[in-house]
Amino acid sequence: MQEKKILILGGKGKTGRKVGERLTDLGKTIRLGSRRENPPFDWENPETWAGALEGMNTVYMTFQPDLAIPGASDIIKRFTTEAVKNGIQKLVLLSGRGEDKAGVCEQIVMDAGIDWTIVRASWFNQNFDEGFLLGPILAGEVVLPKCETPEPLVDTDDIADVVVASLLDEKHNGQTYELTGPRLLTFEQATAEISKATGRDIRFSTLPMEEYKKMLAGSQVPETFIWLIDYLFTEVLDGRNASVTNDTEKVLGRKAKDFSEYVKETAASGIWRPTKQPVNQA
Ligand SMILES: NC(=O)c1ccc[n+]([C@@H]2O[C@H](COP(=O)([O-])OP(=O)(O)OC[C@H]3O[C@@H](n4cnc5c(N)ncnc54)[C@H](OP(=O)(O)O)[C@@H]3O)[C@@H](O)[C@H]2O)c1
Numbered sequence: 029m030q031e032k033k034i035l036i037l038g039g040k041g042k043t044g045r046k047v048g049e050r051l052t053d054l055g056k057t058i059r060l061g062s063r064r065e066n067p068p069f070d071w072e073n074p075e076t077w078a079g080a081l082e083g084m085n086t087v088y089m090t091f092q093p094d095l096a097i098p099g100a101s102d103i104i105k106r107f108t109t110e111a112v113k114n115g116i117q118k119l120v121l122l123s124g125r126g127e128d129k130a131g132v133c134e135q136i137v138m139d140a141g142i143d144w145t146i147v148r149a150s151w152f153n154q155n156f157d158e159g160f161l162l163g164p165i166l167a168g169e170v171v172l173p174k175c176e177t178p179e180p181l182v183d184t185d186d187i188a189d190v191v192v193a194s195l196l197d198e199k200h201n202g203q204t205y206e207l208t209g210p211r212l213l214t215f216e217q218a219t220a221e222i223s224k225a226t227g228r229d230i231r232f233s234t235l236p237m238e239e240y241k242k243m244l245a246g247s248q249v250p251e252t253f254i255w256l257i258d259y260l261f262t263e264v265l266d267g268r269n270a271s272v273t274n275d276t277e278k279v280l281g282r283k284a285k286d287f288s289e290y291v292k293e294t295a296a297s298g299i300w301r302p303t304k305q306p307v308n309q310a
Pocket residue numbers: 038039040041042043044061062063064069070071072090091092093094095122123124125149150151152155159
C-alpha cells in the first residue's frame with residue numbers, strides 16, 4: 029500500500045494543529061498548510077495551492093472562515109479540481125453540523141471522483157479559549173446574540189481523533205460523521221461552568237441580532253465574520269442541532285469528551301487568567 033503523505037490545511041488552527049501532532053506521533057509524513065509555512069498555503073491565493081499539494085496524496089481540508097460563506101463553493105471546486113490534478117487520492121473535509129449552506133461544498137468533495145470522508149462538527153469547546161470568546165471570557169463579560177438554543181459543544185480532541193482515523197483507515201471512505209459532545213449546553217450555561225471553574229465572576233448577556241452586529245461592526249470586525257455570526261445564530265442555532273450523536277463513539281469506540289473535562293483542563297492551563305496584555309480575539 030502506498031505511504032500516506034498528508035497535507036493538513038489550517039495546520040496551525042484548532043483542529044489542524046492536533047491532527048498534525050497525532051500524525052507526527054504515529055510517524056506519518058505530513059505538511060502543514062498555512063500562510064506561515066514554506067511552501068505557503070493561502071485559500072485566497074490559488075497560486076500557492078500547487079506548491080502545497082506537490083508530493084502529497086491525502087488532504088485534510090479546513091476552510092476559512094466557513095464553508096457556508098458566499099463564494100466558498102467556487103473556491104472549493106477550484107481547489108478540489110487542482111488537488112485531483114496533482115494526484116491527491118483522498119480528501120477529508122471538516123464541515124459544520126446543520127449548515128445547509130455548506131452542503132454544496134460537501135457535494136463537490138463527494139463528486140471529485142476520489143476517496144472522501146466528511147466530518148461535520150458542532151460548535152467547538154475551543155471557541156472559549158482559542159477563538160472569538162477568549163477575549164470576552166478574559167474581560168469577564170460574554171455578550172452574544174439572543175439565543176436560548178442549547179448546543180452539543182464538541183471538543184477538538186475528539187474531532188482530531190476522528191479525522192486521523194478517517195485519514196488513515198479506508199473503512200471511513202464515503203462516510204459522513206456528525207460529531208457532537210455528550211451534552212447540550214446553552215452559551216449561558218457554558219459561561220457559568222467556566223466562571224465556576226476559574227473562580228472568576230464572568231457575566232453573560234445577550235443583545236438582539238441587529239444590535240450585536242452593530243457592536244461588532246463598531247469594533248472593526250470583518251464583514252464576513254459578522255455575516256457568519258448572523259447565519260449561525262439565526263439559521264443554524266434554530267434548534268436543528270439541539271441533539272447529541274454517537275458518531276464519535278462509533279468511530280473511536282469511546283465516549284465523546286464532556287465540556288466539564290475541557291473546562292477543567294483549560295482552567296488549569298491558566299489561559300483564562302486575565303493579564304494586562306491586550307487580547308487578540310481573532
Ligand atoms: N469553530 C467552530 O466552532 C467550528 C464548528 C464547526 C465547524 N467549524 C469549521 O472549522 C473550520 C475552521 O474553523 P475555526 O474558525 O475553528 O478556525 P481554525 O481551525 O482555528 O483555523 C484558524 C487557521 O485558519 C488559517 N487561515 C485563516 N485564513 C486563511 C487563509 N486565507 N488561507 C489559509 N489558511 C487560513 C490560519 O492559518 P495561518 O495563519 O497559519 O495561515 C489559522 O491558523 C471552518 O471551516 C469552520 O467552519 C468550526
